[in-house]
Amino acid sequence: MKYRIFTAAFVLLCLLPAAGMLFLPPTQAAGNERLAPAPHLKQEDGSWNTEFLGDVTDYVADHFALRQELVTANALLRTKLLASSPAEDVIYGSDGWLYYAQTLDDYQNHATLNAQELEQIARTVAEMQAFCQARGARFLFTIAPNKNSLYPAHMPSRYLVSDSQGNYERLRPLLEEYGVQYADLFTFFAKQEEVLYLRTDSHWSNRGAALAHDFLMQSLGLPYTCFGQAAYRMANTHRGDLYDMLYPKGTALEEQQQYQTTFSYVNEPRTAEDILIQTTSGNAQNGRLLLCRDSFGNALHPFLAEDFSEAVITRQMPYPLTQVQAGDTVIVEIVERNLPNLLKYPPDLGNNQAADSVE
Template sequence: MKRKTGNIIFVTVCMTIALLPFIGMSVAKTETTTENRVLSEWPQLVKDGSFNVNFLPEAGAYFEDHFAFRNQFVAADSLFMGKLFHQSSVDTVLVGTDNWLYYTDSLDDYLGENVVSERGAYNIANNLKIVQNKMTQEGIDFAFTIAPNKNSLYDENMPYYYQVKAGDVNNRQKVLPLLDQLSVRYIDLYQPFEEKQEILYLPQDSHWNEKGAVLAYNTILDGLGKIHDDLSNVQINRTKTTKGDLAVSLYSVAAEPEWDSQYEYDSQISYVTETDSWEDVWIQTESTGKSGSLLMFRDSFGNTLSPLIAEEYGRAAFSKDTVYHLDSRIAASQPDTVLFEIVERNLERFGQFARDDHSSGPPVMEAPYAGDVDIYSAAQAETKATAEAYLSDLRPDYLCITGKIDEDMLGADTNIYIEITAGDTSNVYEGYTVTDPGTGDDNGYLMYLNTARIPDKSFQIRVFTENKDQGVTMVLDQTIDVSNVMTEN
């Protein structure tokens, strides 16, 4: 009798535990997640006039996403695996030693894997040079900086199984000499960070801490020649209110805040735009008593950096575009200085382009006029070079003119120039040099042109390569009709 009673109690307890997540949905259904995805919705029994054959699997997916205390269960599992076995249950986070976390997307840079080719590195540097040339033509100062990957500076706590590297050179190290060769104004953040004995990144976050942001701020404004308050006389308080983005991603509701610094000063900035936080894609500010106008393209490292920089400019604008809408942002903010900041792991975006992929690509701007290149005495070559033109998805009043050039016509540092003849006007432009992220081909070119410059809705395009040892060669000459494309617009 006692054994039977014990069995009933055991079964009852097991059933209660098993049913608790389902029963609890009536009072504690999970409605949010820290996993950066959309939760499943309750499926329709009838879809498009017929029975939904996937109703049961979809209902199961709904339950998996919404059962009671889901976030707490996920957090408990992640804590168990991370703290005890140093294993991550999230594919975007690496669990290191001493409670350090790293961003998985930085692995290629850290290990020297999937590094861009020599031509791919030139594509990145050359496109930044082209942007700088365009800014010079418009009377705007330009500078570029790279926010270091966390494990580029602090790799002591990286998992031991990543100690063997595929190569000694990563994308940044391949691109930097080319930036110097092309005279791109680059502000180096690596040296000042490496010279500091103090750790300036958060152990459970992918970004620098507040002291790191101040170091980056001082380094950048020094590089821009901007007189500013270096905050050396500001009171600094230690706080424990910041939850690291990697900790939140991995440990969910169990993530704990970590120590950071808080600089105590009276902010002079006011917001021109309706701004909820520094996560916003477009922010414009004014700062009392300050001069100058800045347009800064930035990523999440700018969340702590941008407010500091905004204090020192009379007018400042900050864009978090993935692909930089350079012309339209300049029109909106009228800057005298443009600054690009990007994290190391995303550097190759400047050299990539694919028509249907807006996660990368050089800035959307009309191509600058070419300088002293002599296209009129250029040799001609029979090639398989291509050209097409279509309205840009990113800016529909711009034609995107793109194509590919035979690889044997391109060296590691070949420049591409594009002559556009429309109506009675002929101009020679610098063409972006781009890599196709899908195929890895490095032989593409790209330029943007305002449709207003094509009065007859057709134009002649001639494409030229410039190699140091071979001079200038014309590789393509054709007429492109864009009447159908422009009519659709």
């Protein structure tokens, strides 16, 4: 009798996640995670989807009931007992530091771009600069360092680092050769004694963004609010994107700096990830800003918005440089790991290319 009870309980537990899909709310993505879409028997062109059964498998694997609870429980066991991450995109480092796995090639100095591609990137940025300057605008290009490029001490020792140069190290002299107005955040951050990136996130902290703002404005030679010397308070308010991917049902928050700003949003954004954000600032000393950015602009844009009477903050790629007007300031920010996107999405200089956005 006891074996029947055990068997019935085992079968019930196996069926519960699938059966729960009929009654529980849909599973939501965690962090930067992308869940498999619902499968379709036919494709958009009307033909039969020969991968339908595989699509069903992927969909169920990503949407079964209690998935996030079970994923969190598994991650807690793996990280606490084995000090390893079960999440494909998260590297579990020492002292609870988390790193984004898609930065590994850069960290290990694996040159994923060849010499011709690097030169094309430098030429592309130079063309963007020339286009903006021809319209009477200032231009500045900057690369946000990957977290493990600045703070490698907590990376697992199994990831060996090559003595060769990676993409950024090989691109930097080409930017100089092409005369690009470049703000070197790698060198700037390396000189700071403070830790300016978040332990459970792939991005810089608000403090890091504040100092990056000061450095960018100094590089432009424009008047600015010195947030590096401004008061701030600390609060446990930040849920790290990597923590969210690893522990989707976790409740821990990371301490984050909170600054006071006075700018206003033209339309309140749904999230800092919105493709288009527009701001105004009555106390600004500068004119209009076009900030072309990726997710590192989430924390950066409020500081820049404070110093410009108008700001257009966009994640659109190709960059919408045809919007540039005389007197504008154009800042193009891209994180180190996203450098190949400058090849994938050449700039919009009036050739009506299709727009997209990046993480």
